[in-house]
Amino acid sequence: GQQVMQIPQYQHVQEGEDFTTYCNSSTTLSNIQWYKQRPGGHPVFLIQLVKSGEVKKQKRLTFQFGEAKKNSSLHITATQTTDVGTYFCAGTDSWGKLQFGAGTQVVVTP
């Protein structure tokens, strides 16, 4: 079945630095979604990528969908303390089933 893997599991970042989290699927995806969960909160939708090679930006966040539609990345520039939380990717297979990765927990050091 479909497997969505996310790396790294943990990311410690100094405030102001950049970092990237990666999402890889064992099968081709129809789309990929990214969510953010603040500590103690619930996942909140950030963005959806649908097209092969698609790149979308939200302020300091850049999302990319791979050419083969089997991987994705989230790059955050100039990390701020408000970026703390866990970032999940979720891939949809050809049957419309959504599977979440295990998430990347981001800790920001001032």
Place this chain on the structure above:
Amino acid sequence: NAGVTQTPKFQVLKTGQSMTLQCAQDMNHEYMSWYRQDPGMGLRLIHYSVGAGITDQGEVPNGYNVSRSTTEDFPLRLLSAAPSQTSVYFCASSYSTGVYEQYFGPGTRLTVT
């Protein structure tokens, strides 16, 4: 709109007890689902529903029952609680299938002793 609501926020059960986690949405979404979140394991799908009267199993359905009698409500029943069911449970809804943005409820933190 209240969005997706869940009750209770916290619950402690003894092994063998049963209970129902409530979930309701007021967005007229057809697709609703239940996830459990455990440390290091992300969100795992328990059960989902593509519309009133239609439910199906997800990745980890054992020990849980669901029903969907209305578009708005999607309760999750624990039949005989076990310590392995200690987790945070999230209900989510979306316009249709997994292709669309998922709206999550605030979660229920369940401890089984």
